[in-house]
Amino acid sequence: MVLNTDVPSDLTPQEKEELENIQRRKQKLLEDIQRLKEEIAEVTNEIENLGTQEERKNMQKNKQIAMGRKKFNMDPKKGIQFLIQNELLVDTCENIAQFLYKGEGLNKTAIGDYLGERDDFNIRILHAFVELHEFTDLNLVQALRQFLWSFRLPGEAQKIDRMMEAFAQRYCQCNPGVFQSTDTCYVLSFAIIMLNTSLHNPNVKDKPNADRFISMNRGINDGGDLPEDLLKNLYDSIKNEPFKIPEDDGNDLTHTFFNPDREGWLLKMGGGRVKTWKRRWFILTDNCLYYFEYTTDKEPRGIIPLENLSIREVEDSKKPNSFELFIPDNKDQVIKACKTEADGRVVEGNHTVYRISAPTPEEKDEWMKSIKAAISRDPFYEMLAARKKKVSSTKRH
DSSP states (O other): OOOOOOOOTTSOHHHHHHHHHHHHHHHHHHHHHHHHHHHHHHHHHHHHHHHHHHHHHHHHHHHHHHHHHHHHHHOHHHHHHHHHHTTSSOSSHHHHHHHHHHOTTOOHHHHHHHHTOOSHHHHHHHHHHHHTOOOTTOOHHHHHHHHHHSSOOOSOHHHHHHHHHHHHHHHHHHSTTSSSOHHHHHHHHHHHHHHHHHHHOTTOOSOOOHHHHHHHTTTTBTTBOOOHHHHHHHHHHHHHSOOOOOTTSSOSSOOSTTOOSEEEEEEEEOSSSSOOEEEEEEEEETTEEEEESSTTOSSOSEEEEOTTOEEEEEOOSSSSSEEEEEOTTOTTOOOOOEEEOTTSOEEEOOOSEEEEEOSSHHHHHHHHHHHHHHHHOOHHHHHHHHHHHHHHHHHHO
């Protein structure tokens, strides 16, 4: 913007000079105003761009978090690793435990599977996770309701043992003097979970009464008996209200805490002419082997009854850590099983053997051991019997 600088001719030289100075000052002021407007526009544009960049960053971050949660639900270790690598989760036991405890968008089957791992880091995460629960002044059933709602108890006996041991330690820490030892709390917790199954599972016809529940738990308090009023109150609590099962527990076939016996990702060879390997989520329960495409599926892709089957280790050059399910002494007989086709039809299986590959030699051994045990007997009762024997032996010493 430029001012009109014409000066009237009838002015004195001094007046002309003063007028010219005024005009120059006005011109400079207008130029300063214009420059300030341009600077304001530039800053405003930068702020708008900065806001857009922040929005983009937040959108990208939210997408990565959602992807991390999805990866966690598919494979918990890979999901945690992804979140840490993308600086969305700090690599400490406490932070990972907080992430699992909040559980936003996480499958509770996957949470339980991750917490039950046996390596030192996962065990520290488990204890940090349990520390986030406040059990002070809660009776044992109330504490179990809170604890078992925050994840889904896995099926493997060793995982259950570690997790319930951590729970018992935390409960006794929050409520000193209620039990003589954490072993007492551990055994009684299992007895309550078993009671819940017995009272509320329609397949169990022989429902225990309060007297039988009290009798079952004699001698577990370091060789002594727990107060009958305490046991009666716990019994009534479970009878009146069963444990609530997390809705996203992976499938509707395993709504008891002692099932499945084992679960995890395995590779399964297809039964068609082209022998392709597919990754499936396997669940071992009720003398059957179920497999799913995803942990969140409500219905299995296939069911393999284990009755009359045997299991053996096999050498496979393409897939190490392999084993097979087969019918002994009947080489060409098709195994009685079923699977769901892509269009939803349920058809009979066509396998004479089911060849399966585990991720590691250790997992292969554990799966084979669990399947052998499932064919013969329930391993969880053996685990609990061993712990009760340990507790009751205190009385004799």
